[in-house]
Amino acid sequence: MVESVSDELLNADIHDLKRGYKEDSLLDTYTCLVCGYQTEKGIVYQEAGVFYEAEKSMRRHIQQQHHSMLDYLLSLDKKMTGLTDLQRKLIGYFHQGLTDHDIIAELDGGSTSTIRNHRFMLREKMKQAKLFLAVMELMEEGGKNAGRTASVPTKPSQSKLPGAPGISEDEREKIISKYFTAGPEGPLTSFPKQEKRRLAVLRHIAGDFEAGHTYTEHEVNQILEARFEDYVTLRRFLIEYGFLDRKPDGSQYWAKQPENQGKGKKNMKDQQRRKELVNEYMNTPRPMGVFQIRNKQSGKIYVTSSTNMPGAINGQKAKLASNYHVSPELQKDWKELGEDAFAFEILEELRPDPQSPNDLEQQRVYKEKVAQMEKAWLEKLQPYDEKGYNRRPRAK
Incomplete structure (x- = not known):
């Protein structure tokens, strides 16, 4: 250490x-x-x-x-970071993108509620640290200005808050037109890698949520899925950048809207259009199945599946671009070689019934079928160790 x-x-x-x-x-x-x-x-x-x-x-x-x-x-000493050994381990696991169940397996014990509570406490610690830093900087500024008899006009600094990433209105409009090619109320074509663009896009999507209103996770997912197939990634970034907040158990979500959002007749029309997009998207079945991420140079593969393959593929790309992927080796190679060195290939596809989006029982059946398909492909390809990036299953 x-x-x-x-x-x-x-x-x-x-x-x-x-x-x-x-x-x-x-x-x-x-x-x-x-x-x-x-x-x-x-x-x-x-x-x-x-x-x-x-x-x-x-x-x-x-x-x-x-x-x-x-x-x-x-790796720094606790007296410098204030983190316990357990917190350091958990931060590493969270950074790798491990699920709560994977983390429990790595720790050889615990419960999902305990992991969620640790995640919540770390986020609270982060908020406190931001406030403390602001307090100390203001204190230092006060000390430097002490004794001055007259104030000197200064140029206002750009805000570092997520809602105001320091870009002009003209820049914001260009970013929105680039990533929402069907119009501001349409779907997101791709998730930006550059942070300034990402903030502008997230701020725009945050306007889909009504200030002062609480949402269930299902309602949040519906709103976001109408915007982007990988709604899980969108939801996570909206929370991490402070546009959305939620209760520790995920039972309620709420939003703090940016300025000039949620007011006037234009916004009422926008909200109605967004609801129509949500309904249209949720009533459209998505292709399901198994796909792989193949390293074109080494031939190593990562196999996974989803009941929404387009969304899952976008999600895998977003995680890799943001250093959040569950496979450290795949993440490392992606960073070194770049996106062009990898191919996303469908191994097996399952076409759902057109009525399945509204049939919860049928969705559960499809989910089980896709899981069995993934299991079969894992057994066939064995994408572990030198052959692939998947984590080898633990022996029962």
């Missing part, structure tokens, strides 16, 4: 802490916050016959020498 860190790391801002290095615009250098390694702008660095510009080389250094900043920060 690391007990001491560099002064550069202790004095770094959140943005630099997350990426692991800082930029010096005067010296034109990038410096690793962990070990002090530097790269210089304008110089090309060669690694294994491949040339990288300075910042790309620094990112590769962080990955190769320190694996990830999350791993390094979790």
